[in-house]
């Protein structure tokens with residue numbers, strides 16, 4: 001193979017991989033371990049003779065064996081545990097296995113099954129992964145804990161959760177570490193972010209979940225959640241430590257509770273490159289799906305009437321992005337665009353008269369108009385006649401037949417996105433939506449659903465409208481451009497790149513978002529859009545970004561980690577890079593091979 005033009009880049013994974021480990025230490029380091037795929041030469045050179053059976057497997061052989069073992073697990077949670085164990089043994093095999101069975105395994109390693117694993121975290125616990133910070137820790141202790149994962153150049157992204165609003169299953173305390181881990185797995189799987197350059201963190205501030213507090217095996221701090229100044233000061237100590245130790249890493253916030261998610265995002269957005277996936281990632285993917293739906297329905301953004309059911313972090317994040325898109329596309333002011341969005345939460349339609357109960361993010365959507373009586377979803381749908389109905393409420397089956405048919409009476413193609421996760425919390429089942437609307441619905445869901453067969457015998461794919469379709473590509477763009485901030489315009493660029501890939505633009509019966517199997521290609525496009533916008537906004541710090549568009553995609557692809565075995569090149573432990581010692585990033589801890597298959 002000829003030399004690749006971008007092979008010299010530090011993140012390139014072309015060519016051999018330096019390795020400073022030998023013998024059992026090498027076998028026990030998941031980032032470098034190849035198991036039965038170590039070649040005869042490698043076994044000799046790396047002191048592995050006698051530590052492995054004599055046959056040498058290919059990665060494909062190993063995938064086949066691992067898949068058979070995986071398939072023998074009877075429950076989704078059993079499969080999830082198997083995959084966790086696999087990740088602790090051999091990372092290339094772990095990612096290759098998922099890539100080879102992506103559609104089947106995505107719901108196992110992510111929503112909905114990961115939600116079950118998080119709920120059972122303290123019971124299923126075998127060994128720690130990630131960094132556990134608790135609210136009593138001083139700045140020095142936080143720095144010491146985070147500092148174990150590498151030096152300044154070693155980390156690209158740090159994902160953290162305080163565990164208060166995990167998926168739709170609420171407060172899971174210290175179990176929140178697993179959502180940080182799962183999101184980082186998706187960065188690698190979907191966008192080729194290097195797995196040993198990521199760092200998962202849980203901010204343990206206690207829990208208000210009584211079941212956990214009363215569980216003798218619960219592993220987090222057993223006290224009610226810390227709030228107020230003490231909480232804010234802890235988050236500040238965490239963010240400052242990240243900045244000091246890993247100034248090039250960007251910070252991903254996941255599944256924070258309603259009182260904190262938006263507030264923290266707004267506080268740090270002007271200061272550092274940071275991202276809240278529930279607010280911004282969900283907003284991006286939903287807007288992209290809406291563009292495709294509006295295209296199929298023959299509607300312009302400027303004329304859409306939108307009802308948001310559940311106006312929390314995700315709901316208001318989506319509403320803001322829709323509002324901005326309406327304003328830009330139609331030339332209306334933001335205030336005018338806001339009037340096209342009706343937000344409903346527990347007390348009903350948000351009204352100005354409720355101002356004391358509303359969060360700052362809800363305020364702009366509180367309506368002055370009309371009477372002050374409480375209005376539920378059905379009343380609002382009847383009155384507003386929306387084109388679009390989006391659910392982020394965690395209230396299962398809230399989109400009843402009456403609501404859906406009420407909507408379908410007034411619009412030709414009702415656009416309905418039940419986005420609550422996990423699956424059992426969806427506001428509606430796509431099958432019902434198709435039945436109740438005579439197949440007219442344009443639908444996308446937060447967790448994966450099987451295709452629906454409509455009366456005319458057509459199979460309709462249900463797009464998965466989950467932030468996982470876009471946050472990995474956004475992250476890749478931030479990492480490669482070394483953006484010092486994440487601007488609103490960079491998010492808009494991500495939406496445009498994603499929306500342009502929607503299959504429904506070519507075939508109105510196809511999905512509103514690209515299929516997850518194409519996610520790596522989609523991530524390249526999203527990253528390219530984000531990088532170009534970062535340059536325009538003057539926040540890109542990377543100097544080597546190619547000017548030519550074709551070259552840019554090549555440059556991005558070359559720096560994406562791919563699960564394949566690279567030839568190992570022996571280097572001395574003395575002076576070896578952390579990667580060569582399998583030590584950088586979240587894999588910095590000493591590891592022991594677990595045999596829990």
Ligand SMILES: NC(=O)C1=CN([C@@H]2O[C@H](COP(=O)(O)OP(=O)(O)OC[C@H]3O[C@@H](n4cnc5c(N)ncnc54)[C@H](O)[C@@H]3O)[C@@H](O)[C@H]2O)C=CC1
Nearest residue numbers: 167168282310311312313314345346393420421446466467
């Ligand atoms: N598909 C995706 O990519 C994403 C989906 N989500 C899902 O959205 C849901 C909400 O997540 P967050 O916004 O982070 O939580 P959140 O707690 O910030 O917001 C939920 C909101 O729904 C409201 N709500 C609860 N019951 C309601 C009811 N009966 N009627 C009307 N409103 C009600 C709550 O008061 C709250 O304001 C979760 O199920 C989550 O899994 C969240 C982020 C991304």
Ligand SMILES: CC(=O)C(=O)O
Nearest residue numbers: 167168278421466467
């Ligand atoms: C998908 C996601 O981020 C959530 O449900 O919270």
Ligand SMILES: [Mg+2]
Nearest residue numbers: 167254255278
């Ligand atoms: Mg989330």
